Amino acid sequence: MKFGGTSMAGTERIRRVAGIVRRQQEAGHEVAVVVSAMAGETDRMVNFCREANALYDPAEYDVVVASGEQVTAGLLAMTLQAMGCKARSWLGWQMPIHTDNAHSRARIESIDTDALLASMAAGEIAVIPGFQGLTDDNRITTLGRGGSDTSAVAVAAGIKADRCDIYTDVDGVYTTDPRIVAKARKLKNVTYEEMLELASVGSKVLQTRSVSLAMKEKVRVQVLSSFIDENAPAADTLPGTMIVSDEELAKLELEGLDMERQLITGIAADKNDAKVILTAVPDRPGAVATIFGPLAAANINVDMIIQNVGREDTDTDVTFTVPAADLDRTKAVLDEHRATIGYQKISTDPKVAKISVVGVGMRSHAGIAATMFKALADRGINIQAISTSEIKVSVLIDSDETELAVRLLHTAYGLDG
């Protein structure tokens, strides 16, 4: 079980969490719980570090910021004890959770689980601070912001848990953002790859790294709401969303256990990109490399790329998207390399949205993209760029049309509840 910072913000909320954990144990499970720091606490610590030293040593930063999860782990353990449960905290260095030396953004390498499993087998609930680990030279590391999801999946993999329940602000993964489409449905099952595609285009239910790790380690992850009634039954019977492998999904479908599944699993919208158009780039071999080489060197992540026929036969327009936050840096890099690239003009447009339809069903069915293009064309929505992967089709449109596009695609793919 994993609980985020909102769920752990103060002793009253920790008591709610303890109630949920206890029910899970009463349902007959051995339970390990991974917790985040109280909401706001990590920010407070990060600010202290910035004030202390603008170029702070990440090893000392980790010492400071890891304290937040240590506090909530101790408090949850003692709250569980107050409810009559056996419980104890296991800090990152106590298990230990071994990581590499990349302080402030470490990766988990392995977890020693013998003592933990023995304690759990003896009926003790294990309470584990997320986000933290230990280097080979005995120093604290942290996994980067949002790292507690990854801790939870790693612990679940380490102890070979039947399930990793991640309690969040939402009660599952939806076909699309319910704030945009009232008819959005909660999904019963999502595959790891679908979740990765949905996460990368804006449905930030889980940290992407945690989903990748779950896929690699074949951990069954369930997304649940932490705002459930305190007297609700244990999570086994709660209607969250299960994130599973392709194989498990196929099995569930064969057994008729996911009747509502459509070809398309979900629709995501992402307004965080900006469009860049370079006009009249000479149309010669290697031209594109002169553009994207310097951007890659500047660590700017280019997403969709299209190349139009230009005004003259000898040149072309190149359109691409970058994160809106990197737009100024992108222009600076392109200005600097103007002579090499040889473009006539840069124009930019931050008012774009990327709409993606995602679904493993796409692999075996043609016509998914055509449905999308037709639905958008019928309502006069102009597609500015297209990109596809095996289980995703994305289009770039005017951001004013985001909500309209999501709604009509939701209907077009038969997702309305």
Add this chain to the structure above:
Amino acid sequence: MKFGGTSMAGTERIRRVAGIVRRQQEAGHEVAVVVSAMAGETDRMVNFCREANALYDPAEYDVVVASGEQVTAGLLAMTLQAMGCKARSWLGWQMPIHTDNAHSRARIESIDTDALLASMAAGEIAVIPGFQGLTDDNRITTLGRGGSDTSAVAVAAGIKADRCDIYTDVDGVYTTDPRIVAKARKLKNVTYEEMLELASVGSKVLQTRSVSLAMKEKVRVQVLSSFIDENAPAADTLPGTMIVSDEELAKLELEGLDMERQLITGIAADKNDAKVILTAVPDRPGAVATIFGPLAAANINVDMIIQNVGREDTDTDVTFTVPAADLDRTKAVLDEHRATIGYQKISTDPKVAKISVVGVGMRSHAGIAATMFKALADRGINIQAISTSEIKVSVLIDSDETELAVRLLHTAYGLDG
């Protein structure tokens, strides 16, 4: 060097502390620094624990409350780095500082200093969170409130430091409380035993345990103000108070290095006791045991005891003092055992003060107590009880006369500056 919570309260103050530490290193010393949590932070954590579980598990309490010193240790290390010093934090479990298993009030058993000394020899300033340690089964302990002084002395003993400088809210140990006697003088040297006697009667400059440990381990402790000018010289030449052994004091006196030393070192006043009088207790063998046995069993610390002749030859009045905080419990215990003790009446008086004159010079000089009694009698101050040790004479008086008594004794023993 050790800095308390007031000195560590916020990044601006930590920068001041870092400046003081750096000067010490620049003066040619290898430096280890022990720090407290930011003022108020430990209280905040203790409150969380109380809210979480009124009967909290001390092992989990230690996990929660030890976080405050972890934060300040990391922040001081990175602040020192910002000033161009090499520095790193060493958490209790990293050195480790081995303690017993008495969570929330653990005692230090030993400290592994090899890695620490190697790091210091390489020019790194060691920053060590006070108050925390590690049990044999790898769990965090804390040493009890104010334990950071003890951590500092233990580390100083472990690394065989030349000196343990404790920076406090005051700039040294005074002949008496300067708020009572404007002519109070800062002492150049105090012996461990004098410091213990002064601490136990109300001059709370250092935690008593840390002084006992310093005496046992022969650590030279210097009490200094943390509010010194940021550009003041290193502590070697600062006028703090040095706490030393009897032997070192004798040597200093022989060498003429403590010319101002008087027979009496200091005068302390303590208003935290209350007086209890049991009237007409039967005067027979074992009578006193019937009183103090039950009080000891109830863990009530009886201090001064006097037995007067009673109204009849066959009985006696017994007067004693207990901590004022325990007065209600004391009365309850005495009520319960009234039949066994056989007293006629209990009367109590919380309006008393214990005035103590302390000094190792007392050992070799008679007449110290006589001077005290005469000085008080001359001003009509009534002595209600007397107790003495080898280097201390204490009297119990009406608490309204506390300031007057301290002032006139300060003059009588030639302590006025």
